[in-house]
Amino acid sequence: MNARPVLSHMLPVLGTGIALAAVPLFVRESGYVLRIATFLLMLATYAVGFNLLFGHTRQLFLCIGVLAGTGAYGSVLLVRNAGLNPVAAIAVAVAIATGLGAFLSYVGVRRGFGVLFVGIVTLAVSLIFQNLVLGLRKYTNGETGIVTQGLGVGLAENPVQAYYILLAVLVAALAVYQEIMGSRHGLALHALSDDEVSAELSGIDVARYKVGVAALAAGFISLVGALFADWNGFISPSLFSVGHVDIPVLIVLLLGGMRTLLGPVVGAIVFTIVDAIVRPFGQLTVLAYGVLLVALFLVFREGTVTLLQRGWEMVQSSTQRGQVGRGVAADEDGDPLSQRTNSRAKSPY
Amino acid sequence: MSIVIDGLVLGLQLALLSVGMVFVYGLGGILNLAHGEVAVAGGLIAALLLQGGRPPVVACSAGVIASGALAWFIDRTLLRPAYSRHGEERLILALILTLGTSFALDGFFTYRYPNVALTLRLPTTSVDLFGITVRTASLAVGGLALTTFGVLLGFLKSTMLGKAIRCIIQNEAGALLCGVDVDRVRTFTLFLSGLLAGLAAIAQGFFSYLGPDMGAEFTILALIVAVVGGVRSLTGTFLASLLLGLVNTTMSYWVGTYLTWIALLAVTVTTLLVRPQGLLAYWP
Amino acid sequence: MLEVRELWVGYNDVSVIRGVTLEVPAGEATAVLGPNGSGKTTLFRALVGLLRPRSGSILFEGVPLNGLRPPQVVQRGIVYVAAERELFPQLTVLENLELGAYCCPRAFQSRLELVFELFPRLAERRSQRAGTLSGGEQQMLAIARALMAQPKLLLLDEPSTGLAPLLVAELYRRLEALRREGVTILLAEQQVGAALSLCARVYVLKEGRVAFCGGASSLRGSSELRKAYLGGIGGVGG
Incomplete structure (x- = not known):
C-alpha cells in the first residue's frame, strides 16, 4: 500500500540520477568535459541547499561560499594540522558548518530579521570569512592557497569515481528534498514561505523549521565543499567568495526555478553551458553574471522548470478542451495604501 | 594627531558615499547595491577626461555629473519594476537587480578599463596648520565634504523638495495624498545619491587613487556605515x-x-544584533 | 461636479467595485454608506488615482480623470482624507500643513489663516509634533492638511473612526461649516446618523454595487429601508 506513492514521487529523482549517471559513458575521452560535468553536480547541490534556504524559508543566505569553504578548509586543515583521517575530518568539518548554518539562522529568527537583514549579516559573514582566511596566513597560506593533494580521500586521482560520489550526494539531496516536500513538513514550509505570521498562528513552529532547514542545507553545502577541496587539488579563499559561489548559485536557482525539485539541476545545466561560452573572455564573465542576474529577475523569475510545467499544462488543457488556459494577470499598478495597511496588519506586534 | 585628522577626513568621505545610499533606502525601501559602482563610474570618467588633457575641474565635474546620470538611468530603467511592487517583494527585487547591476558594471569596468585610475595631485603635499602637519589632500576633501553637507542640509530644511523627501521617508502614502509626486522625488533622490557618490570617488582620487575594481569595496563600506548609523537616519549616518x-x-x-x-x-x-535600528540612529 | 459611471475596480482577480454609478453635485455633501467591505474605501482610492479602474469613467467638472496619478488628481482639486489619516508623525503641525499646500505653495498663507480659523486648536499646537496629538486633533489635522491644497472636492473616509461621540458631533459641525463655505464633500461613513445630518444625498453600497440612492430624508424616514440596507450597523437618530 505504502510503497507505491513513495516510489512514484521519487521517480523524478531516480530519473535524474540515472540520466546524469550516463554522462561519463559518453565523455570518457574528454577529461575536460567530465570536470565541467562534475562541477555542475556541485553547483546543483549548492542550489538545492539554497533553494531550501531562500526559496522555501526566505532566508537570503549570502554565505553559501562560507559554508562550502568551512567544509573545505575545515577538512583540509584537520587532516594537515591535526592529523585526522580524511573521512573523519570531512565529518567534523560538515558538523561544524551545519552548526554554523543553524546558528546564523537561529540568530536571524530570534532577532526577527527580514530578508534584508539576513542578507546583510550573511554578506558580512562572507567578508569576515574571506579576511579571516587571508589573515590567518600561518594556517591557510592566505591568497596563495593550499594544495590539497594527498590530504583527502583521493578524488583528484579518480575523476570518474569523483563524479559518481558527487552524483550520489546530489541524488541524496534531491531525495531528501522530495521526501520533505511530499510530507506534512512540505506543507508547513509552503505555508511559512507564504506568510510567516499566519503559519505561526496555525501552529507551525516557524523558528524550528527555519533553523532545521538551514542546518540541513548547510550540511549538504559543506559536504560538497569538502569534496570539492579534495577533487580540485587546491583551495584558496577566492574560490569561496560571494562572486564565485553565491552569485552563480543564485543565478542557477533563478534560472532553473525556485521552489521546484529539478530547478537546481536544470539551472546548473543551463548555467554551465552559458559559463563555458563566456569563460574564454576573462573578466567578461563577471559582466555576464551581472547581466544574467538582472535579465533573469526581470523577465524570467519563475525559472525554466515552472515555465515548462506551465507550458505542459497549457498543451494538455488545450488538447483536452480545445482552448488555451487563461494566463494569470498580475496587478502591476499596486496601491501603496492598501499594501501598507496590509503589511501593518501582518507585522508581528 | 595627523592620524586623527586623516581618520576624520576619511569619515567625511565615507559620509559622502553613504548618505546617498541611506536616502535612497529611506525613500523607497531600496538598498542600492550598485552604489559603489556608480561612484567608480564617475571617477573613471574623470580619470579618462584627465588623460585626454582636460583641466581637472572640468574632468571632476563631468565625472560627478556622470555618476548622477548613471544613478538616474538605473532608476528610470531597472528600478521601475521594483517600484511597482511593495514591501518585502520590492526589497528582494531591488536587492537582486542592483546586485546584478553592480556585477555587470564591475565586470565592464575591469574588462574595458583595467589600467585606468583616478589620481589627483595637489601642488603641495602638506601644509602646517597650527603646528600640525596636514596633508593638503585631507584639507581639500574635508572642505569639499563639509561644503556639500552644508548645501545638502540647507536644501533639506528649507526647500519644498527637501521637505517632500523628508516626508516621504516618514509616510509615503501621506505624501501621495498631499499631492507629492513620489515617483519623481525618488528619481531625483537617486540622482542626488549618484552625485554624492561621484564626489566620494573624486575624494578618493585626492587621497590615493581610484581604480576600476573598487566598486564592491565602496558599496560594502557604505553598507557598513548605513547599518551602524541606522538606515533611516542622517545624523546617525554622519556620526557613524x-x-x-x-x-x-x-x-x-x-x-x-x-x-x-x-x-x-x-x-x-x-x-544588527543589538540595535537593528542603527547604533547611532536618532531622528531627525 | 463629479460623475462616476459604471465603475469597476478590483485587486488582482477580485472585483470590489462592480459597476458603480454616482454623482456629486457641486456645493453639496454626499454620503456613501455601507458596511465594512462594501467597497467604500476602494471607490475613494480609485477616485484619487491610487487604484486604476478596470472600466468605467470618472468625470470631474466634465473632464475625465482616468489614468491620472494621485499628484495630478490633487492638482485638479480632489483631495482625499484617508481613514488612517496618514499624517507625518515626526513633523510639526505647521510642517504637516505646509506639505498639504505642496501643490500650491503660493496660497499657503491665506489657506493657513482659513484653516486656523476653522480649527483654532491646531493654531495652538502649531509647533507640536503631529504624532503627539490626540486622536481627535489628528483627525482635524488630517482634514486641515487636505484643505491646504485648496480642494474643490473633499473625500472623507470614515472621519469619525476612533473618536468619542462628543468629538464626532464637533467634527460634523466643522464639516457643516465647510460645506456652507462651498466645499463639495463626498463622505464615506459607518455612523449613519452623523452622515445623514450633513448630507443631502445618500448612496448605499452593498457588495460593490449601489443598493440605494436618494435623498437623505427618504432614508431617514424609512426604517424599513435602513434595516434592509444597513442591517444592524450605525448609530441611531440624526
Missing part, C-alpha cells in the same frame, strides 16, 4: 561615518588591513 573613519585609519595603522576589516564587519553584525 566619522567613527568608522577614525577606527579604520587608526586600526589599519596599528594592526593591519585584515583585522580592520574583520573589526568593521563585526561591528556591523553586532549592531
Whole structure:
C-alpha cells in the first residue's frame, strides 16, 4: 500500500540520477568535459541547499561560499594540522558548518530579521570569512592557497569515481528534498514561505523549521565543499567568495526555478553551458553574471522548470478542451495604501 | 594627531558615499547595491577626461555629473519594476537587480578599463596648520565634504523638495495624498545619491587613487556605515561615518588591513544584533 | 461636479467595485454608506488615482480623470482624507500643513489663516509634533492638511473612526461649516446618523454595487429601508 506513492514521487529523482549517471559513458575521452560535468553536480547541490534556504524559508543566505569553504578548509586543515583521517575530518568539518548554518539562522529568527537583514549579516559573514582566511596566513597560506593533494580521500586521482560520489550526494539531496516536500513538513514550509505570521498562528513552529532547514542545507553545502577541496587539488579563499559561489548559485536557482525539485539541476545545466561560452573572455564573465542576474529577475523569475510545467499544462488543457488556459494577470499598478495597511496588519506586534 | 585628522577626513568621505545610499533606502525601501559602482563610474570618467588633457575641474565635474546620470538611468530603467511592487517583494527585487547591476558594471569596468585610475595631485603635499602637519589632500576633501553637507542640509530644511523627501521617508502614502509626486522625488533622490557618490570617488582620487575594481569595496563600506548609523537616519549616518573613519585609519595603522576589516564587519553584525535600528540612529 | 459611471475596480482577480454609478453635485455633501467591505474605501482610492479602474469613467467638472496619478488628481482639486489619516508623525503641525499646500505653495498663507480659523486648536499646537496629538486633533489635522491644497472636492473616509461621540458631533459641525463655505464633500461613513445630518444625498453600497440612492430624508424616514440596507450597523437618530 505504502510503497507505491513513495516510489512514484521519487521517480523524478531516480530519473535524474540515472540520466546524469550516463554522462561519463559518453565523455570518457574528454577529461575536460567530465570536470565541467562534475562541477555542475556541485553547483546543483549548492542550489538545492539554497533553494531550501531562500526559496522555501526566505532566508537570503549570502554565505553559501562560507559554508562550502568551512567544509573545505575545515577538512583540509584537520587532516594537515591535526592529523585526522580524511573521512573523519570531512565529518567534523560538515558538523561544524551545519552548526554554523543553524546558528546564523537561529540568530536571524530570534532577532526577527527580514530578508534584508539576513542578507546583510550573511554578506558580512562572507567578508569576515574571506579576511579571516587571508589573515590567518600561518594556517591557510592566505591568497596563495593550499594544495590539497594527498590530504583527502583521493578524488583528484579518480575523476570518474569523483563524479559518481558527487552524483550520489546530489541524488541524496534531491531525495531528501522530495521526501520533505511530499510530507506534512512540505506543507508547513509552503505555508511559512507564504506568510510567516499566519503559519505561526496555525501552529507551525516557524523558528524550528527555519533553523532545521538551514542546518540541513548547510550540511549538504559543506559536504560538497569538502569534496570539492579534495577533487580540485587546491583551495584558496577566492574560490569561496560571494562572486564565485553565491552569485552563480543564485543565478542557477533563478534560472532553473525556485521552489521546484529539478530547478537546481536544470539551472546548473543551463548555467554551465552559458559559463563555458563566456569563460574564454576573462573578466567578461563577471559582466555576464551581472547581466544574467538582472535579465533573469526581470523577465524570467519563475525559472525554466515552472515555465515548462506551465507550458505542459497549457498543451494538455488545450488538447483536452480545445482552448488555451487563461494566463494569470498580475496587478502591476499596486496601491501603496492598501499594501501598507496590509503589511501593518501582518507585522508581528 | 595627523592620524586623527586623516581618520576624520576619511569619515567625511565615507559620509559622502553613504548618505546617498541611506536616502535612497529611506525613500523607497531600496538598498542600492550598485552604489559603489556608480561612484567608480564617475571617477573613471574623470580619470579618462584627465588623460585626454582636460583641466581637472572640468574632468571632476563631468565625472560627478556622470555618476548622477548613471544613478538616474538605473532608476528610470531597472528600478521601475521594483517600484511597482511593495514591501518585502520590492526589497528582494531591488536587492537582486542592483546586485546584478553592480556585477555587470564591475565586470565592464575591469574588462574595458583595467589600467585606468583616478589620481589627483595637489601642488603641495602638506601644509602646517597650527603646528600640525596636514596633508593638503585631507584639507581639500574635508572642505569639499563639509561644503556639500552644508548645501545638502540647507536644501533639506528649507526647500519644498527637501521637505517632500523628508516626508516621504516618514509616510509615503501621506505624501501621495498631499499631492507629492513620489515617483519623481525618488528619481531625483537617486540622482542626488549618484552625485554624492561621484564626489566620494573624486575624494578618493585626492587621497590615493581610484581604480576600476573598487566598486564592491565602496558599496560594502557604505553598507557598513548605513547599518551602524541606522538606515533611516542622517545624523546617525554622519556620526557613524566619522567613527568608522577614525577606527579604520587608526586600526589599519596599528594592526593591519585584515583585522580592520574583520573589526568593521563585526561591528556591523553586532549592531544588527543589538540595535537593528542603527547604533547611532536618532531622528531627525 | 463629479460623475462616476459604471465603475469597476478590483485587486488582482477580485472585483470590489462592480459597476458603480454616482454623482456629486457641486456645493453639496454626499454620503456613501455601507458596511465594512462594501467597497467604500476602494471607490475613494480609485477616485484619487491610487487604484486604476478596470472600466468605467470618472468625470470631474466634465473632464475625465482616468489614468491620472494621485499628484495630478490633487492638482485638479480632489483631495482625499484617508481613514488612517496618514499624517507625518515626526513633523510639526505647521510642517504637516505646509506639505498639504505642496501643490500650491503660493496660497499657503491665506489657506493657513482659513484653516486656523476653522480649527483654532491646531493654531495652538502649531509647533507640536503631529504624532503627539490626540486622536481627535489628528483627525482635524488630517482634514486641515487636505484643505491646504485648496480642494474643490473633499473625500472623507470614515472621519469619525476612533473618536468619542462628543468629538464626532464637533467634527460634523466643522464639516457643516465647510460645506456652507462651498466645499463639495463626498463622505464615506459607518455612523449613519452623523452622515445623514450633513448630507443631502445618500448612496448605499452593498457588495460593490449601489443598493440605494436618494435623498437623505427618504432614508431617514424609512426604517424599513435602513434595516434592509444597513442591517444592524450605525448609530441611531440624526
